[in-house]
Amino acid sequence: MHTFALALFNIWLHITAKQAAALSTKPFIPSYLFMTKIFTLTSLGLLLGSQVFAGGYQVSIQGQKQIGMGHTGTAIAWDASSIFFNPGSLGFLKKSSVVAGASFIRASTAYVGNDGQSYKAETDNPLGTPFAAYGAFFVDKNKKIVVGLGANTPFGSTTKWDDNWKGADQLRSLKLQTIVTYATVAYRVHEKVSVGAGFNYAFGSVDLKRRASSLYNGTTYADVQLKGPASGMGFNVGLHLAPTQKLSVGITYRSQIDMKVENGDATLNNAPKIVLDGNTFPISGATKFNATLPLPAVTAVGIAYKATEALTVAIDVNFVQWSAYKELKFDFVDNFNASKSTASPRKYKDSFIYRVGTNYAVNNMIDVRAGGYFDQTPVQNGYMTPETPDANRVGLTLGAGIKPIENLSIDASLLFIMGQKRTQSAADAQSAGTQDAVQPGTYQQRAFAPGIQVSYQF
């Protein structure tokens, strides 16, 4: 017989455990059976997805007065909320101001399968409660300089699908919490001109869960959790012009914020032991990861016109530089799914949001508002993922404000978002090369958000 040894790997051996053990001691680098990507870790699709400024279940809710008017506000100095809408407007405030409010979002996404499937699914999202709080204070006697502090939640929400819904390998749930804080200064350079700038610090957390149906241990599928804190920095600047008594113009720029997830925890749960080999997945099933998710830069231009003493009309256009979101990449400390990094293309396109709103002062105490917007999706065909099944959206808003006493205002709004029904076929995914990253099918999003806020000026 042959006394030399043969090492043979990557194949099926009908051998005894003893023989296998003998083989395993041979100095040979095996081509691991599982050294192959078992699934793709694409999803963090973040969240940051288009919902930051867009509709859907994560909506722009940064000021109740503005929401009532289709979330316009770039050219109106309502109150301290201009810290977000246009720091330049702060110089036009008449008094120092504090604002605090919140909305209650009930949002859901419906899904119907592709290929004539009669399968249906719908998210079971908990109630979202985005809030906004701002304070703007004049610091000089001449009321030319304003400093402001603020915080809001431009994209916090939870998306929850059934654990074994059709797209569970893409996403089971996504919990995203983000708070953006603002430190702002504004200066009224001229009777008709004010400028402002702010430093933005964003922090929060992300927690994503998905099924890994390629890994079955006889009882249950494995699942993956990616969880970690995220933070980033940016700035915003603005210019507010009031050329006439009736007309005002605002222009503002919010920079891109790169939300960095550092030292996040990537965990494979319920894993079959054989993939926890240190090469396919870490022996413990867990490792750390880093990721960066861009919140795109936004340029907003707005015009407000006081048609009569009581009626104000506002139009805003937002230009959102979504093209910054090219891919979603995760870097793992140890091999996670046979690789130290994974990237999936997003290829978002820059998009526009068109907003219009009106405010009518019924009398000195009561204002009523209405508005709407059209929000263009940045997501191209073939790139629609279950965490951002994005489509063009129409938002319709109503609002009312009451001033029960001097300087105090209570404002409420109602926001209703209708996402267009959007279908992504397997062929769309194929032409985009994203078959391993997206869930074909038809999606539709709806959201309903009543909100309330209190503001006081002094």
Place this chain on the structure above:
Amino acid sequence: MTFFFQKHIGALLAVALLAQACTPSIEAPNPGAGPVDFSNYIAVGNSLTAGFSNGTSTGGGLYRSGQLESYPLILANAMNATGSRSGEFLQPLFPEGNGSGYSVLDAVINGVPTLRDLPPDLTQIETPSPLTFKDITNGYEIHNLGVPGIKLADINTPGYGSALGNLYFERMLPDADQFTSYLSYVAKRKPTFFTSWLGNNDILGYTTGGAASGSITSQEEFEALYRQMLDTLLRKTPQGVTPKGLIATIPNVTSAPYFTTVPVNCIVLTTQGQVDALNTGYVPYNARIDQINVSLPEGGKLAKITFKLGANAAVIAVPDPIYAPLGGLRQANTGELILLTAASVLPLGRGSAIPLDNRFVLTATELVDIDKRANEINTFIRTIAKDKGLALFDATEVLERVKAGTYFFDGTRITARFISGGAFSLDGIHATSRGYALIANEMMKAINTTYGSSLSPVNVGDYTAVTLPK
């Protein structure tokens, strides 16, 4: 109160409408049979139709949990959803347990999987030698007529259902009818709709044995038998329904991991001692090659057997007469296939100091022949599907995509890779439940396209791939 409603009816309506509008609602298509009568659906075929999985070295692989995820059952459930079919889809189910036995994966050590065969369910064995199982009691009522191992060439064989024939068919037939042929058995069923996937074993039976024995059913015989089966299935039912149905092509052998897992370069040498020992052993062989090559033309010369550190091509036994003076052996060439079964003998020195038997190898010549025959058979099947207006599941095309890594369901790739690919079970030939779900979905697509029905595909992710040890 009434006054309140009257006064605010508009507002209340608006709120109601708004609340309604807040819920997204997309209409999902309703399943429908279209012009198809699915009421009496039967499935004709072999192991793939039976729901066979994780086959053992002794012919086991049919067991209850696999049968309960067979593609005919998935299809029948989809047919029931249309309302055109109702009631249970009856299969020759084994009771809970091992059935005819199946293979499990015990461990993977340094990339090397260890498989273990579970024995057949002892309570189901009727006679141990030849092995037969207890007959089912409803052999003429079952809807899944898949018989593991059956070739098209077997459909007219009397006694194929006897103890000396096919143990799975024997189990389906009442003992009194043991000389009923498969074709006559099928003829009694008078379906309104059928799926018929036969012919795999006419090629596979030859290829899984390394083309060392037996032969592929001749084209002439294949076509005649295929027509005979279709003519039988397409007979008008007593109610006057002209049946509709689906047939399927035969996948290329190269798309199954049984044929593709062990690489040609499977002899991995890690020490110079091994290399030298082997090269010394083949000095006489190589000297003989030199002698023979003198009389061979340029370009037609034979290659020597050489080994180096690292991966080397296996030495194989070949029936080619040109190698007869060389002891009938040579090193395998790129493109030739070493079968999964060789894996158990490679560690014993086969393929290096001793050639691998021909039954472990498909040589280039054999592959050309097999490909040619598979193409002929598939061309015939595609043509006859068109001629008879039948739906066609082009298994060849679908499995090529699986093999190429371009088949996806719901964002998940499914490949033909052994164990981790997801489509093939531990025997490297039969599908996993997931693979069968994929097959069922592709069949539904074909049926819907051909007949205008709307069978609703299943979620492939609900069906499991290979069970990996906890």
